[in-house]
Amino acid sequence: MAAPRDAHTRKAGTLDKLNSRGDDVWVASAAMDGTQPQAHLIPLSLAWIDDCVVVAAPAHQQTVRNIVESGKARLALGPTRDVVMIDADFREAINVNDAPADFAERYAAQAGWVPRQEGGYAYLVLRPQRIQSWREANELAGRTLMRAGRWLM
Amino acid sequence: MAAPRDAHTRKAGTLDKLNSRGDDVWVASAAMDGTQPQAHLIPLSLAWIDDCVVVAAPAHQQTVRNIVESGKARLALGPTRDVVMIDADFREAINVNDAPADFAERYAAQAGWVPRQEGGYAYLVLRPQRIQSWREANELAGRTLMRAGRWLM
Numbered sequence: 001m002a003a004p005r006d007a008h009t010r011k012a013g014t015l016d017k018l019n020s021r022g023d024d025v026w027v028a029s030a031a032m033d034g035t036q037p038q039a040h041l042i043p044l045s046l047a048w049i050d051d052c053v054v055v056a057a058p059a060h061q062q063t064v065r066n067i068v069e070s071g072k073a074r075l076a077l078g079p080t081r082d083v084v085m086i087d088a089d090f091r092e093a094i095n096v097n098d099a100p101a102d103f104a105e106r107y108a109a110q111a112g113w114v115p116r117q118e119g120g121y122a123y124l125v126l127r128p129q130r131i132q133s134w135r136e137a138n139e140l141a142g143r144t145l146m147r148a149g150r151w152l153m
Numbered sequence: 154m155a156a157p158r159d160a161h162t163r164k165a166g167t168l169d170k171l172n173s174r175g176d177d178v179w180v181a182s183a184a185m186d187g188t189q190p191q192a193h194l195i196p197l198s199l200a201w202i203d204d205c206v207v208v209a210a211p212a213h214q215q216t217v218r219n220i221v222e223s224g225k226a227r228l229a230l231g232p233t234r235d236v237v238m239i240d241a242d243f244r245e246a247i248n249v250n251d252a253p254a255d256f257a258e259r260y261a262a263q264a265g266w267v268p269r270q271e272g273g274y275a276y277l278v279l280r281p282q283r284i285q286s287w288r289e290a291n292e293l294a295g296r297t298l299m300r301a302g303r304w305l306m
Contacts, residue, residue, distance in 0.1 A: 028193070081177065
């Protein structure tokens with residue numbers, strides 16, 4: 001097992017993942033299914049814009065509806081043994097037809113695709129509140145890098 | 154973009170992932186947080202035993218409580234552009250101290266670790282009901298490989 005990374009190294013690694021081109025983020029959300037809460041989970045292409053995670057999906061999709069209704073998402077960047085876990089608040093949904101050109105360009109440049117103008121696609125803007133990062137068991141201590149929306153280092 | 158794989162190739166690839174040694178599975182679950190359903194998501198070491206996904210975690214952990222209470226989990230095997238998505242029913246939780254030796258050995262052999270006898274660890278046995286597998290957009294058609302607990306091919 002490698003020596004545990006310090007907080008600044010983990011923050012830098014986290015920002016590298018958030019800024020990497022053509023990567024996906026695992027997006028977990030929840031809704032009621034009858035009387036039981038039910039989790040939903042899908043991979044979506046990611047951009048990191050103005051300290052928010054931005055994904056794009058059809059507004060009618062389960063994940064989008066769950067996040068808009070619950071106001072929350074839990075995000076993961078992998079692989080599973082070099083993870084970044086993010087608890088995020090839903091900030092806004094922007095219909096792709098209404099998105100500022102600069103915003104759409106930044107999303108396309110990082111995510112590597114342009115959401116269709118048809119099909120009701122929306123950008124979801126998700127503001128991290130808590131970020132944790134670890135590789136192996138010896139990095140579980142010190143895994144919290146952001147709390148209440150603020151970097152701890 | 155590569156040509157889409159046929160159903161049998163996708164099933165074989167899915168079983169390869171389920172049987173691979175030392176891999177983790179993303180485990181999404183949900184619970185109520187006040188009045189809103191809230192998703193939880195963590196990576197856990199995986200074994201594939203008797204057509205069930207088996208993970209191990211402390212029984213007091215949020216993910217375990219969510220799955221036991223809701224009876225459901227949504228699982229993902231990555232990477233994000235070669236995914237297997239599994240909707241699973243919770244079948245049983247087995248305290249590690251009560252697990253049959255053969256079961257514990259199979260878990261340890263595939264997952265690559267032995268849950269501690271202390272700390273209230275339990276095996277969670279999760280039975281897939283729906284399995285989907287895809288790589289790129291051209292594989293979204295035909296992505297469902299199992300429905301209602303039965304392989305479609």
